[in-house]
Every structure is written in structure tokens, then in C-alpha cells.
Amino acid sequence: MVKERRFAPERTRSYGSQTIETLGRQQWLDRPSYRLEHVLTLIFATFGRRRERVSNVLHGTWLGHPLHPALTALPPGAVATAVTLDAASLLPGRSAALRDASRLALGVGIIGSLGAAATGATDWQHTHDESRRIGIVHGLLNVVATALYAASWWDRRRGRQLRGMAGTALGYGFTVGSGYLGGALVYGSGVGVDRSGPRLEVDDWTPALPVTALDGRPQRVEIDGVGVVFHRDGDDVLAVGEYCPHLGAPMSDGWVDRGRVVCPWHGSRFECKSGDVLKGPATASLPSYPTRIRDGIVEIRGSEEVVAR
Numbered sequence: 508m509v510k511e512r513r514f515a516p517e518r519t520r521s522y523g524s525q526t527i528e529t530l531g532r533q534q535w536l537d538r539p540s541y542r543l544e545h546v547l548t549l550i551f552a553t554f555g556r557r558r559e560r561v562s563n564v565l566h567g568t569w570l571g572h573p574l575h576p577a578l579t580a581l582p583p584g585a586v587a588t589a590v591t592l593d594a595a596s597l598l599p600g601r602s603a604a605l606r607d608a609s610r611l612a613l614g615v616g617i618i619g620s621l622g623a624a625a626t627g628a629t630d631w632q633h634t635h636d637e638s639r640r641i642g643i644v645h646g647l648l649n650v651v652a653t654a655l656y657a658a659s660w661w662d663r664r665r666g667r668q669l670r671g672m673a674g675t676a677l678g679y680g681f682t683v684g685s686g687y688l689g690g691a692l693v694y695g696s697g698v699g700v701d702r703s704g705p706r707l708e709v710d711d712w713t714p715a716l717p718v719t720a721l722d723g724r725p726q727r728v729e730i731d732g733v734g735v736v737f738h739r740d741g742d743d744v745l746a747v748g749e750y751c752p753h754l755g756a757p758m759s760d761g762w763v764d765r766g767r768v769v770c771p772w773h774g775s776r777f778e779c780k781s782g783d784v785l786k787g788p789a790t791a792s793l794p795s796y797p798t799r800i801r802d803g804i805v806e807i808r809g810s811e812e813v814v815a816r
């Protein structure tokens with residue numbers, strides 16, 4: 508039997524996806540994950556009434572985009588600078604200024620790692636199953652990398668320059684591995700990606716359902732191939748997207764509370780008319796559409812910005 512030869516990039520891709528799949532199957536990681544989640548819940552509880560504001564800041568709800576990916580660029584960039592300066596400082600005739608600059612870059616990397624850890628842990632606590640398992644390994648690699656950077660910074664300060672350089676280079680290897688897993692979480696599992704799905708693009712008023720069908724429970728109706736969820740809110744009828752932008756929860760299981768649409772999974776709250784996020788963990792808006800009632804029938808059209816495109 509002739510064995511099929513595979514090219515190196517294909518093999519690398521295969522090892523990469525096998526690693527991700529293997530990590531995703533490690534159910535023994537669930538127990539430490541739930542313990543860590545409880546610790547995070549206790550930490551957030553210490554903020555009392557400011558808890559919601561703090562978690563909105565860390566999720567990036569105020570930014571309209573997850574904050575974690577923005578902060579993750581800082582540590583690898585700063586540490587790569589430190590490694591480059593270290594290498595340059597080893598060349599003959601180079602001054603101590605390069606070593607000082609390298610320690611400064613490493614310090615920036617350590618501060619960036621702490622920011623990335625805080626935002627990453629806040630996002631991670633809402634993930635499930637495979638994403639949660641890959642996420643905890645991703646976090647663990649970052650903890651090891653940050654510990655190595657901190658030890659390296661201290662070594663440099665005490666004059667143990669070569670040991671410090673080795674610690675930084677080793678930590679950078681952990682950061683690269685962790686970055687690979689982070690990429691799998693975003694591009695493979697869709698963590699941090701807007702999961703609300705396609706938008707309704709009809710520009711004419713379109714009949715959707717009889718108003719009497721809204722008997723206190725949300726109703727999902729498919730219009731032009733796009734799922735829309737209708738809620739009755741007093742005299743108004745609200746129409747929103749089928750999936751929560753955070754992790755794709757079915758909004759037909761959600762509810763309306765004091766003029767806000769609430770996600771059934773992690774409690775994100777969206778302004779009824781605009782779909783703007785008022786409380787995370789979601790960071791992207793929930794699609795929302797104008798409605799009107801004609802002869803007992805609820806009619807709907809695409810939201811203004813979608814129709815105007």
C-alpha cells in the first residue's frame with residue numbers, strides 16, 4: 508500500500524487542528540473551569556453595585572467591540588521588541604542602553620499581559636464546552652508566559668542579564684502557543700465574533716403575523732429567509748434578530764423587561780427600539796426592525812441603515 512505524501516503546510520495544519528480538537532475533548536478540564544468561574548464570580552461580587560459597570564468595561568460593551576483582542580496585541584509586540592533588543596545587545600560594542608530599553612519593553616509587555624488577562628478571563632467565563640476548555644489552556648499558557656516575563660524582569664534588574672534574556676525568550680514561546688489557541692477560539696469557535704446572523708433587508712412593509720399571535724410569548728417568524736423574533740410590549744410590537752450577537756443564544760427564549768430585550772443565556776440587555784447593548788457580555792447590537800400594525804397584522808421592514816445600503 509502506497510502511503511500518501513503530504514506537504515509540510517498541510518501536515519502543520521493537520522497537527523494544529525488535531526491539537527485543537529484534542530484540547531476541546533478534555534472533559535477533565537471542566538471541573539477546574541467551574542472552580543475558576545466561581546472565583547471570578549466572587550471577585551466580581553466584591554465590586555457590589557459597580558459590578559455591571561466593571562464587567563461592561565472589561566467586555567468592551569462601551570467600545571462596541573470586545574476589548575480583549577485589542578489588548579492582546581500589546582504583550583507579543585512589546586516582548587518581541589525586548590527579544591530583538593536583547594539580540595542586538597549581544598553584538599560586539601553594543602551599549603547598556605539597549606539592555607535598559609529591552610527591560611522597559613518587557614515591563615510594557617507585563618503590564619499589557621495583566622490587562623489582557625483581566626479582559627480575557629471576563630470573556631472566558633461565559634464560554635461553553637470546547638471553547639471553555641481551549642480557553643482555559645490559552646489562559647494557563649499566558650499565566651506561565653507572564654510569570655516568566657516577571658522573573659526575567661527581576662533577573663535583569665539584579666544584573667543576571669543572560670538568565671533574564673533566556674526567560675523572556677522562553678516566555679515568548681508560550682505566548683506564541685497561546686496566541687494560536689486564541690486564534691482558534693475566534694476564527695474556529697466564533698468567540699468574540701458578532702453571532703447575530705444575517706439582517707433582514709426587505710425595504711417594503713411585509714406582513715409577518717397576526718397581532719393576536721403575540722399572546723405574551725415571543726414568536727419567531729422567518730421572513731425572506733431571515734429569522735425574526737417578535738415581542739409584544741404594551742401597545743408596541745418589537746421585532747429583533749433571531750440570535751444574540753454574543754454567543755448566538757436563541758432570542759425566542761428571551762424576554763422583555765422594562766423596555767429592554769434580555770438574552771436568555773448570559774443576561775445581555777438590549778435597547779428595544781435600536782438594539783443597542785445596555786449591558787454585556789454582548790458588545791455588538793442586536794438587529795432590530797421597525798414594525799407597524801395594519802388590520803390586525805404586524806408588518807415589518809428592514810432597519811433603516813440596512814435598507815439604505
Ligand code: FES
Binds near residue numbers: 770
Ligand atoms: S449569548 Fe451570551 S449574552 Fe446572549
